[in-house]
Amino acid sequence: MFRIAKCCVQNESKLYNAALRRFISTTSVQCKTVQNADKSSPTQAENHSFVMHLFRGQIESRQVFPYPNVLTDEQRETLNMLVDPTRKFFEEVNDAGKNDQIEKVEEKSLAALWELGAFGLQVPQDYGGLGLTNTQYAKLTEIVGANDLGVAVMLGAHQSIGFKGILLVGSPEQKAKYFPRVTSGEFAAFCLTEPSSGSDASSIRCRAVQSPDGKHYILNGSKIWISNGGIAEIMTVFAQTPVTDAKTGKTVDKVTAFIVERSFGGVTNGAPEKKLGIKASNTAEVFFEDVKIPVENVLGGVGNGFKVAMNILNNGRFGMAAAMSGTMRGCIKKAVEFATQRKQFGHTIDSYGTTQEKFARMAMLQYVTESVAFMISANMDAGSKNYHLEAAISKCFASEAAWYVCDEAIQIMGGMGYMRETGLERVLRDIRIFRIFEGTNDILRLFVALTGIQYAGAHLKELQNAFKNPTANLGLIFGEASKRVVRKVGLASPPAMDHLVHKDLAPLSNVVAKKIDAFGQAVEMVLIKYGKSIVNEQFILNRLANAVIDIYTSTAALSRATASLNNGLPTANHEKLMTEAWILEASDRIDNNLKAIASGKSLDNFTKLTSIAKTVCEANGVAQLNPLNL
Template structure:
């Protein structure tokens, strides 16, 4: 696991090697700049790149509100009209044509449904109109994906594997020639797939074995290898395939292997696929192994440059994660609707069960989780549409949160409905099976939590490096030294004050904003303490990293819902007071959880308990199962 995380951090775009505290790399150096815009302005007056990520700055104990407050409103009137024209037919299609139970039973998308989706343009939502697509923004795309997620996650995976990751690399980094050649094809009937995972490389994408060697005449790469668990793998005509290629290291002159992305057509020859996998859920989504046997790939089909495949893959995955939050917010809507319909009709002990406090708490929590997830989906898509390039941690959080929240909401819906929810005809059984994969694919939640924590800590560590350098030449950096010294002294005597947030929210949410504001300084102190205590070995302290990540999730989600609810109150929406209640309830409990996580990180008692759990795990693994004997000793 540690090797996996180190690999990810060394090769992830915008993330450099973590070396704390003596050789701290400055992660800010590689952030790209974009044009100024309301939410995505990431270029300072001096022309240097700035990082406006809310989460990244949180790790320094700083409030950076520009990508969270106010809540994004990025669609112009024309875009709203276009979206409205697509929402109604999409809803109608899923209500009248698509049959999720039939798809699940067939273990493939019904042919009539598949043809209808192509006709709707559902497979090319973000392809520019010049190439045969709809040219939708991320926010428009999120709205349609939410409808798909509310109806059939298996169909959602078929669509997403095609456009969210399948040909997304061509859309993001393809050459003009590659776009002109392939985007019209993936918009008009030719399925696409994203081919990265191999038997020996799940989360450790850098360890793939598939190879591509340049032919003697320099005109082709010859690819050999295989991929597993590829969504659309048995259907795709056009694939983004990742393979090891020999590359000359410019610094050492030695030839080393680096991952390169290729656009591969099944028609090139040598591309075959296995039978569809038998799965727990998303059964109608085609999942298959794909094999490459001496496949000749023209050199012009290298995507994103030789040796840059890992960056291409991470760019694709980071760019598409918000779509998962959008889809699963739709799924949660469906689960809540089913549970509420049952609860308001079912009577027990002479009363409707929706009058019972235990049921009310379930429905309230389900509703809050849906609200948080939906709010993040449109927050992040809005940031992306405004030009932000620093949304990767927020997108990772949205994926983790959405996949876990949706599982909880579906499970609670089944619990509310009791035996009726457990029966197949309720539809919740299928949804629960479909949901389980979302915590695993496109980056497991376990790896993404570590990614969030370690990337944020690296950013915090670069600040400590600046301070270290300042002390080497104090006369030239007196301002920084005195600022830091005064900050630490104020903290020591207990006079520090949290960052002001009242001006960012509606006045009715000021008290909730004050609760959240207190988390910033305490979180920053906890991160600094951990960095100083563990140094570069922090990568091994995953019990601590997971709790810092969880605290990050709670702080970010609270800020997002306070922002959305504030906008609703300001605009006097009919749901504003309801949203206010959800934002207040969520923030109160979230900030209490943050306080608990930070206490655990600093507590010797809990650190000792982590050590005990580590030992328990080693004992079980050594015994290859449960260690203790049956109490009957028989």
């Protein structure tokens, strides 16, 4: 049979080569700048990102199998010592409902949080912090997310992004100066978004110009929707600065990051914003008028601000997934307590299939979110630099899963769930922002798809270069052509995963492996068909992103369930069932998304949707009259 495939290679390779040449002749896949694009990623050979390799139809297993467990005994003991006080704080001190009503965190809660060290969880101990790892941080964030998302946002705005830049790229002098302050009573904030600059972070207008004596930068401009903006003393601020190229002598504007203190003068803020949710979190516009910033307060180098901003955001997203997994735990607990007590038609409502289906899906979403969040945090703790796509996926998936779970918890509880007394209406309002801030889910999906496509496209460019000297690269060309012919005649095998999982999960791993192979083929097809214009095909990109999200989440569940089975955990069979159910449905979603990007009917429907949207926008709203023609 292999001889049959081999005989077809020459003819088949001609067809493939022609298509490949068309692709290469029209494109050198260059993704437009998308929020959170990582311009400093390691070389392709060094990249261990599982998601990145999916775009080539490959399995890079090092960051997903076995399920990572990086805590030392000492770190686990430290975490255990922090878990109980954190839970006790929310049980005995903090009142989430009251924080929401008064639209700020009560002073007694703030004092207790400072006392607990909650504002310096990852600051090294030498500077007054707790020096926690990402995994330890994720666990505490999960507890906070289960209890009060207003507090979670305040804490996250302070340390996950507010002073995170100092932690990541700050100089020793900057760390020594600011860490003792942000751990002992001074709030921090992250100032990026502007009225004219939302998801397109590179288009900011806030401007800083160096003073004639070269000792200061003079900052002018404003930022909007800044969490902790009305209470922060120390801010990471991003502004355009003129930068002269040493080689060409040309001066252009580039974004630079600065550490700005309110005490510098010229820093003011507006009143707290009135918001749908997270009302306890202070959100305000911040104004900068002739603020004198010492040159030593440049963070990460002049002109490197965009890189610094993206590094901060990429580094902190796993924390949102951890918080959302905690939120879902809380919602499920409330719904279960109600459903197991509430009787209708002679039975408690948890005995009915409709309610059981809701609980099963809620439990699966929480399990998958938690699996992804702690996988990423462990990868980061193990020293990985290749987690940005996974972190973006975790934020998208977790925020949407939490919305679904909370909404279903309210539905299970009926009228009681709608009442303020239950607390779920507050949670629903609070959750909504997580699909928007720190990179909207829409932008992050494009980021995932375009970054992965760029990685896949580089491989096709390598083949194009090989065609320029076919004699010297015959092995590469023949190997690629053979692979495609073998695949076409049905002899190819998908990448293997069964050796990585527990034997009871091997059939599921084969399902996921087949989807990885199909996904890689779909990406290649899209690259050859659309070339560089793929950046404009958002209907296609979104479906690729959705497919890769399902593949990654399925793999994370497989890995965690395998670890539970191998370790004989009491919940191992429960986790196995959730993983089986999740992958069964995820597999169907992957098929549907991949079919949509190749189906003529679907592509035609995308065109229809575009036309409908244009008509609505041209009409400034709904285009048709109502049925009464009024």
